[in-house]
Amino acid sequence: MLRRVQSTSRVAVVRRGSTARLWTRNRNDISDRFPDIVAAAEKQLPDGSVLDGELVILGADGRLSFDALQQRLVTSPAKARAKAAQLPAAYAAFDLLAIGGVDLRTQRWTARRQRLEQLAAGWAPPLQLTPVTSDVDDARQWFEVLPAAMGVEGLVVKGAATRYTPGRRDAWVKVKHRETREVIVGGVIGPIDRPEVVIAGRYRAGELVMVGRTVPLSVADSHQLGAVLRPATRGHPWPDEIASVLWGGKDSKKPLTKVRPDVVVEVLADAAMQAGQWRHGLRYVRYRADMQPDDVPTLSEPSEAG
Missing domain, CATH: 2.40.50.140 (Nucleic acid-binding proteins)
Structure with a gap:
């Protein structure tokens, strides 16, 4: 299975009770920098759900902008809502780690993906689902077209039967377009x-x-x-x-x-x-x-x- 890689910030969204939080890979809470994503998660995600994905912002040229994300990250909490209106972000989910409080990390990737697609069927922006394909021709087209068109870095290749293992990258391979x-x-x-x-x-x-x-x-x-x-x-x-x-x-x-x-x-x-x-x-x-x-x-x- 394949998914697109985007030039962005990887973030976990955790919904517990009536609140949602955004956590970086370094375990930093950046919820106060992205009130737009938090509000969408609190409205659209069920209690006890954990998503793995990436924050994305499109620039005026239609390409992914890491600089715009950096501006959002360094904005003070007091100015975060104004900055969100100026530079709206989206959250592209590529994995579902828990739902309803049930840990899904030991399940096969295909099972987690199926549950994620079912969950995402009711989403509206700024929450979105990262597309995947098992078709080699589609993957090749993505690999050749998307870097120039959108600033996408390349592809991530995952095994259909792999489990989610925190901190390990031996279950997937990043193929960068250069x-x-x-x-x-x-x-x-x-x-x-x-x-x-x-x-x-x-x-x-x-x-x-x-x-x-x-x-x-x-x-x-x-x-x-x-x-x-x-x-x-x-x-x-x-x-x-x-x-x-x-x-x-x-x-x-x-x-x-x-x-x-x-x-x-x-x-x-x-x-x-x-x-x-x-x-x-x-x-x-x-x-x-x-x-x-x-x-x-x-x-x-x-x-x-x-």
Whole structure:
């Protein structure tokens, strides 16, 4: 069985008595940030039900917007209702863990899905059901069309007989859709002649801005790229240190080796974006000796990076 992956925040909805709460994977209660989802859950879910799903917000371009979700998450409770009207969210459920107080996690995925579909038959927005398919051709079409059309990251493949095991991912596989992109090497982590990670950039209004970083380079790629990099001259706009991880990590920093921004490389990137940067590590493909920085697309808006 397959379901779509969406570039969003995974959240459990728990309905007990007359109240509903939203819980993140880190066990943070974010109910006061999403009063619209809470109200819908209290109205449409029966007592003793627990859903697993994702919060989603569509931007003006019709694509899923992680930035909009972040705005909702950081909004103060006092302003949450106004922000909900400005950036309405939806909740896309993909699993049912309990209903009527009965734990369903030991049941097969197909049984849980059937119960979830029965429950969702009476829903209205902002509650919705994440679509699934067992048809390989449908899955391939989703995989090719949805990332470009909606910003969906890819697919999750699940076994029909699997049980729900908290904290374990061996019962499902995430298949991310990646496309090649050209970026400018603005800096690296590690020595300039043996770079470990590329810090990618693109220009916006004449200024080189960071748009992402690669996963660690192979030894061969490091040697190839290190042979063409040159130290940056004065006036390089980037800081001397950079966060040691992409997102959500501690405040530890690593030295940034700034380089002359005249080398273009090809990377593989998925559709997940936040604050104008790729949220997940880019995969280095090759050095583009045939391209100049002027050949790389520029950024027209703060939220755009590809």
